[in-house]
Amino acid sequence: MHQGSDEKREHGPDPAQFVEEVVRDYPAKVARKRLRHIVPVSPDGQCEIQANVRTIPGIITQRGCCYAGCKGVVIGPIADMVHIVHGPIGCSYYTWMTRRNQAKPREDGQYYLDYCFSTDMQEDAIVFGGEKKLKAAIREAHEIFRPKAISIHATCPAGLIGDDVVRVGDEMSKELGIPVFGFACEGYKGVSQSAGHHIANNGLFKHVVGRKDIPPDGYAVNMLGEYNIGGDAWEIERILNRCGISILSTFSGNGSFDEIARSHTANLNIIQCHRSINYMAEMMETKFGVPWLKGNFIGIKATSKTLWKIARFFEDPALTQRIEAVIMEEEAQAGVEIAPYRGRLAGKTVALFVGGSRAHHYQDLFKDLGMKVIAAGYEFAHRDDYEGRDVLPFLKVDADSQNIEELKVDKDPERYRPRIDDEKRKRLMAEGVISTYGGMMPEMDKGAVVIDDISHHELEKLIERFKPDLICSGIKDKYVIEKWGIPSKQLHNYDYGGPYAGYLGAVNFARDIDMRVNGPAWGFITPPWKKKPILEAAFGAAA
Template sequence: MTLIPIADAAHLVHGPIACLGNSWESRGSLSSGPELSAYGFTTDLGEQDIIFGSEQKLHESIRYIVSRFAPPAVFVYTTCVTALTGEDIEGVCKAESEQLGTPIIPVNSPGFVGSKNLGTRLAGDVLFQHIIGSTEPEQTTSHDINLIGEYNIAGEMWHIERLMQQAGMNILSRITGDGRFREVGWAHRAKANMVVCSRALLGLAVQMERKYGIPYFEGSFYGAKETSYSLRQMAYLTGDRDVERRVDKLTAREEMRLSLELEPYRKQLKGKRAVLYTGGVKSWSVITALQELGIKVVGVGTNKSTAEDVSRIADRIGDDAEYIPEGGARQILKTVRSRKADMVIAGGRNMYMALKEQIPFVDINQERHKAYAGYDGLLSLAKQLVHTLQHPVWELTAKLAPWEEETEFAD
């Protein structure tokens, strides 16, 4: 899922069709142009292919994609099946690259190798080893920034890009939300890297600093404070005082505007209690956004959080909240009841638990269709929270069913 947002490339899953179908488009990344990455290409291996080998089928699939769609590159993903049967994916990709003149890039990340974070890290290694440094931009500036781990969920990155442009900064490479293959190739010419979402891609930023001398920092765009900090840090790393002054004016203006627009929503959200069940960077960055709205986080999921993520959570809420390392729906529900939470903010897989228990629910994970990043994103989040809490369905479901009501009948 880390590489799929590269919108103009073809993505071929070498394995049974279920390996593609069970995971495709689970992340709501949007593209401002090409949509080839939305196509689900698979070699659709069957029993005979597994027994007798499927390298020839992979050759034919790659040739078909290149002849039919002419993509700038094809990513070929191994799966558990093809990894176990010993398919020479790298050999096939190398041979087809030489014959077709199109980069055919093997991605050796079968599901059984480990967690989602490990898969993301392997994807970062692929970018560093095969793509970054392979092309050159037409022009560069002293204000070029790479965004690493930003997937443009529901178009969030477009709002951030507008803010950066107003401050005089430019996104050189998007890794990988709304990205293009060639622009990832010239990422080595940036003046700074920002690791936005996935700590699993922190290794990519470290490797780029070692090889190309590009400084990096970790940041977030959830909440006004985090957005302002990230913009200031970008400006600082460019080393341009004029850009820093422009960022200071921009953040002051946006924070003042946002404060006025948020006022009616803060009044309705102040004192509300929420359980936040997500992972990684969002486990701490969304806390900041909720606190800016006056919401008290009484429970937080840490199942995909690193030790540093947990430390940042503690900095924001201390010991006042319950930490939920694992347990899924049952543990979330237990926390909601024990902490008297007013709402659950989590991923779509926990929506049904919340609705069955008549608990207001807001989707915060990658499947969502609303943008919550940046200043406008915080306003959108506030509106969604108020709308959810005040929805008339909760008053309706709180009533007794007709057959449960005590009814007096006239004699």
């Protein structure tokens, strides 16, 4: 079978020796660099890792580009806007419905997620400039669809030939009388998708957040960094609504321009994906006074813990009581439903290499299932996602990231509204409720291995030495892993399943993992005759 021997699974290889082995096949220079990205978790959980630096050319990496982080991840899911990509066709084409960020149209019917818009740049634009064509494309989109707002996304060649999508956005806003705004998210910026997240946050903050003031509502929150893969956001909404909490806007799964425009009036921001959206939380707090807390709705216990944090923040006995009741009921129900799966999964080992937050979030869900995380890593996270935000003051911005703009944000003179007083703020911070995130590594078992920006070679070595029972990754690794006879679960697209968030999601996930790990097909990889000691042959015997 695909699983390693029981002996191996219990003890596993020595982590330090594994690290040494992994880099042995690299050229010396590469080995030196990669050693800083591959770190066994130390007993106190305090270890330093290199992250958010450039990938070495020629190394087969999971990473994508700045454009992917901006248009593909953060802006693309906003469903009631037209998103035009300024460049050759590929960039827009590859972000067309591939990320499973589901959405439903609101009452006005505006819905563009099944559309792909591009200036389809041709050679003449490369030679003579493409701004004229971009403007024409925006006018055509306006004429055909009459959208409420249009975003423009720059690709590598657009930036290189000097097309200024930000300026074109401003000009077209004036001409058409609707918000049109550009994102200078050329693929070569930064070192991964991460730069694009930041650029997207800046743009949304500048152009959309705060556009529409509505009266504040007691328990109105925003979900930040929730992209509604497989319907996750709707399960989170179901749970919050049961508690009496309303979601004012979600950044940006099932996202809506109008809802983001009023998001600054919320009383609390709940961050799901810290990596992609923490900029927004900080800027909204500085300008409008909206506090934020880091939650996690992946996992039964994690969901309950997040709800507790929300209860602690609002400190309203009636709300706390409702939250308590919801937790009791939902935990009990989910617990019953995952029990049979847990029985078949407990003790199995798993490795996760994905995203900038998911590799942490899903560890909570695997704990619910009794599975053991032996290795984990992010594709594009920063050190604070690994080590916690306490490391932030010590981070240096290197040459590859220094051109990503840090917006200077000030208190809004009229609209800044402190939601809590200073004393409560201090108390909640000290209790770990608001404005804090401890990162992934302190919560991992000693001896587990953390690998940042894992390469193909490192993944294969890990498979060879640890033989995990399950590896969570993305589409590019999926079939590599499964060709080794090891089940793989995609944590970007969920293998077209989900939702996995919240209590109902945890049950879905448990069933899907049981199917993947214990499915009958794996048993057929070795043909029956290879499992028998002697080959009997009737024809041969007569000769």
